[in-house]
Amino acid sequence: MRYCLLISLFIFHTASAQKAKPDLGRHLQPTVFSLTMVMIHDVANPPAASRFYTYCLLGAYEIVATQNTSIPQSTSFLSHFPKLRIETPTSYNHQIAALLCMLETGRLMLPSGYMLEEDEKKLLETLRKEGYDANVIEQSRVLAQKVAREVVAFAASDNYLKLSTRLRYRPTKGDGYWFPTPPGYIEAIEPHWRTIRPMLIDTCNQFIPQPAVAFSKDSTSAFYKLAYEVYTEGKSLDEKKRFIASYWDCNPFAINTSGHMSIGFKKISPGGHWMNITSIATKKAKTSFDKAVLVHTLVAATLMDAFISCWDEKYRSNRIRPETVINRYIDARWQPLLQTPPFPEYTSGHSVISTAVAEVLTYLIGDNFAFTDDTEVLFELPTRDFKSFRQAAEEAAISRLYGGIHFRDAIESGQQQGKAIGTFVVDKIKRAGVKANQ
Structure with missing residues (x-):
């Protein structure tokens, strides 16, 4: 009887210790919408906005695919994207890293990307209140920054930066x-x-x-x-x-x-x-x-x-x-x-x-x-x-x-x-x- 009670207490304790924190999925829509709000502020034209969304999400995808083997590597369907060198920390949360990578990429790429710094601060504060370990959050943040820099470097080679050097368009008569x-x-x-x-x-x-x-x-x-x-x-x-x-x-x-x-x-x-x-x-x-x-x-x-x-x-x-x-x-x-x-x-x-x-x-x-x-x-x-x-x-x-x-x-x-x-x-x-x- 005592042995069964100990097992029950152990199971209860383990379940409590591993009690699922609030689903990080609920942070995804607000994070994407944060990017949208900056683009609205910047009056990003339709083609340019689509480009910004793509690169901001690409790093997050890479982080997720590295952790989740059911998600195919992006190199299997993207025509030119190189395989990123993602060295995962010893203690991190890939979903936190993915969210932060979206914001960090947007911060680096969008004209008014600095506005996303406040969104990142709010997200980090929320994660701490939800009980995520400070070290896990920090290592996730460091990974996010590294991946974002690699994505931005890749984005710089897509000819976008050359657009302003082309001849000014004149309407055809x-x-x-x-x-x-x-x-x-x-x-x-x-x-x-x-x-x-x-x-x-x-x-x-x-x-x-x-x-x-x-x-x-x-x-x-x-x-x-x-x-x-x-x-x-x-x-x-x-x-x-x-x-x-x-x-x-x-x-x-x-x-x-x-x-x-x-x-x-x-x-x-x-x-x-x-x-x-x-x-x-x-x-x-x-x-x-x-x-x-x-x-x-x-x-x-x-x-x-x-x-x-x-x-x-x-x-x-x-x-x-x-x-x-x-x-x-x-x-x-x-x-x-x-x-x-x-x-x-x-x-x-x-x-x-x-x-x-x-x-x-x-x-x-x-x-x-x-x-x-x-x-x-x-x-x-x-x-x-x-x-x-x-x-x-x-x-x-x-x-x-x-x-x-x-x-x-x-x-x-x-x-x-x-x-x-x-x-x-x-x-x-x-x-x-x-x-x-x-």
């Missing part, structure tokens, strides 16, 4: 080509983004879409009909369509004018919106911390490559925006519901990246996965319910027609381009051993 639009008449954003080294796809022009409908002033032409559709749609929007357009606006810097005064409003980027959806979905699916890091990293890398592919096409076709066409040839006073972005029209960026990411999330988390998106609550818009990632992507794509900033063929071809990218990524990570919906 001609009726059918893109030209800066009101109210800001901002010059072209990232005209040389095609030169950025991709992460998962092979080349920037691997997924060239079908040619855009050719520009024409002829009122009987296919192009004129596309323009007239945008015009009539914009004049007859109901409240539902207005809301959908506004919900997926995702313009990092919208300008409102009143008389001679212009006011800029900072908002989340398209990639930032999908990164938050990823956080929402992994939390709802009760995905483990390690798998959630994998999902976030693959979504970020897909976003980065989808933007590279899309921007390659944008500055090849260099097509005029609906606002310019309609003001010149249909109605000089017509205005789109959304502010026209400062880059060529074909293909629709949101259509490409949303469709690509939806394919990846459908594989990793599940088809017909219902979720409530609260991303835009920060910008005083209500939550929105979706039955699947693909449904959300479909809505994001058509929102560009409702917003008056894209022709229908740019949306549909963008979806085809995104689907091809997403399918390629899924096939690649399958071969690397990334399992579906586990």
Whole structure:
């Protein structure tokens, strides 16, 4: 009897000593969102934001994959990333190290990365309150800093630093080509983004879409009909369509004018919106911390490559925006519901990246996965319910027609381009051993 009692006490003591601390997974979404908030502050343009997310998560992924053998090494699916020399400390927590690595990489890479120092302090304070050993936290922090430095060194070789040395972009002369639009008449954003080294796809022009409908002033032409559709749609929007357009606006810097005064409003980027959806979905699916890091990293890398592919096409076709066409040839006073972005029209960026990411999330988390998106609550818009990632992507794509900033063929071809990218990524990570919906 005494022997049984001692065993029971031992089991109770062991269970108490090993009592699980609060799940570190609950810190993942706030950490990713900390990166988002700095990007909003910096007005990171959509392609650049996707690049920042990718590198900030890449180090965290490496740390997780070193500890968890069920997570494939990134070198098995990333085209150019070298195997990092990660020497794990004698006493550390790989999840703490992964979280800190995201913040440290962001601190080093983002223009206002210093803002993340406060987020790191708050995280460290919380971890101490949760009972994590001070030595474990410190060794995790040291590892995070080392890995972050290696990731930043790798990022420096992707041609991003060379963009500012290229010739300044000048709009092409001609009726059918893109030209800066009101109210800001901002010059072209990232005209040389095609030169950025991709992460998962092979080349920037691997997924060239079908040619855009050719520009024409002829009122009987296919192009004129596309323009007239945008015009009539914009004049007859109901409240539902207005809301959908506004919900997926995702313009990092919208300008409102009143008389001679212009006011800029900072908002989340398209990639930032999908990164938050990823956080929402992994939390709802009760995905483990390690798998959630994998999902976030693959979504970020897909976003980065989808933007590279899309921007390659944008500055090849260099097509005029609906606002310019309609003001010149249909109605000089017509205005789109959304502010026209400062880059060529074909293909629709949101259509490409949303469709690509939806394919990846459908594989990793599940088809017909219902979720409530609260991303835009920060910008005083209500939550929105979706039955699947693909449904959300479909809505994001058509929102560009409702917003008056894209022709229908740019949306549909963008979806085809995104689907091809997403399918390629899924096939690649399958071969690397990334399992579906586990």
